Amino acid sequence: MSPFASLVASVDPRPDTRLPERARLSQIDASLRWPVVLFVVSGAGWLMLGTVLGLVAAVKLVWPDFPGIFFNNLEVLTYGRIVPAGLNALVYGWGNNAVFAVGLWIMARLCGTKVKDLGMLYVAGGVWNTGVLWGVGSILVGVGTPVEWLEMPAGVAPVLAASYALIAVWAILCFRYRQEGPVYVSQWYLLGAFLWFPWVYLMGELMVAWAPARGTVQALAGWWYAQNAFGLWFTPAALAAIYYCLPKVLGRPIRHYYLSALGFVALAMFTPWTGARHLIYGPVPVWIQTVSIAASMALMLPVVVTALNFHTTAWAGARDVWRSPTLRFIVFGALSYTVASTVGAVTALRSVSVTTEFTQFMTGYGAHGFYAFFTMAMFGAIYFMMPRVLEREWPSAILIHAHFWATGLGIGMVLVALYLGGWSQGVAMNDASVPFLALVKAMLPMNVLAIVGGLLVLLGQAAFMLNLLALAGVAAAMELLSLLAKASGVALGEEGA
């Protein structure tokens, strides 16, 4: 066999077709077992770190001297560093690791293919997390760019890009070698996401960090990146997870499925144009602002389509939704997508944006999209995926309940605080007769409410982490024991011989 042919054979993801279908599905799940554990556990760690940093930043809005006497003069804990560090930990640490785990697993299952070369995934996962650690650490010590979502130093990007390529190639390979049959909507979204993200990321890095564009074009490039990283990477990945888990757990196909193609095409067509919606009334050409407003309104089309798909399917099996740990999170995420996207479209309008932009309202909008939609959808998918890849049940139902209620209530409180507080902040900021200090003081009760909500979210994440570590720890111990038993069996066999 030629070297090229042997390389192709070594990564060919097709499972043994002589096996019955059940065994093939187990083989696919088993092929991704430990890479998925690596991505999910490291992602959960980043999620908790990002939430802690966000919480410290929120506390500083109420008590600027926090955390007190000994740490007052630490530059690492200044507001301007912990906010971007927390954001990057959430986006690149939690978000990407979650998409790698859930996206690869769903793609492999739907394509009927398994992942063969595990070594490459472990190395790529390790390098990705090291890159994120480098980036977040650099931001904390004051090295990086001031552009939102791209604060990591330029040197981190090649590391992340290279490890991303080694991970994403598996999704492409799985799709390339998929079994015959129709392509499911989750596969479209995942394939799109895995192909769009590198383009968006590299263009963003190029225009902002490697060869910075001048003047307001840099701001345009920065917001183009932030909008597209969320809209063409995290959003399709979360939608793919919902499209997969909702019918799977309920045992019912998605209702109005024929509309899903329209939703996918509309999302792909309109998202790239929405970046300038954060620069309305800013120093950029008015036509660019108008195009982004029109695109933001047009994005309601995929929102309506997914709302019809998800909510009518969930409604038809409402009783089962409440009984399923997976679907509680999934449906929470699906509802949040509908509401957050509607808020996004409305706040893109000039008459509304003039009040909401540059206030806590937009922080609330970001939390709505990232925590209430993306993160909750990923939690649901992880609750469904982990017992299957580890062939072991979640150790504690109580911790799942605690996770759901603490996170749900916490997010609710954060959103109420930031939306209401942000709106009144915007109204006051547009009134020249209101002194700025009075405005800051008026925000204090809402900021305290956001802190309480953030603490609840952190509590929920701790419950999730505990359950996850117990599940993965027991599975790892059992695997180790079976390996030792096998090895001792072989040794005994050799002695007997």
Add this chain to the structure above:
Amino acid sequence: MDWDLHRLLVIAPGTLLLCSGAYALYWAVCAGRSRDFTRGERAVFTEEEPEGLVLEDFSRTTSIGANETSSANALGRTAD
């Protein structure tokens, strides 16, 4: 950096991506994937996790119940 280089670096991959998208659409139409959009709606179900079977239930914590016939890794139930 010179604007011409910016344009080249941004527009070239952008055009490539756009062409890939157009080709993917062309391929999808030629492959008959635009004829029946309901075709894939059941692709999510398998022999192990079939249509009509609810896979998870919080209230059944120790018994597999309706899912007894499924294999050990087919459930998201909890142990306590």
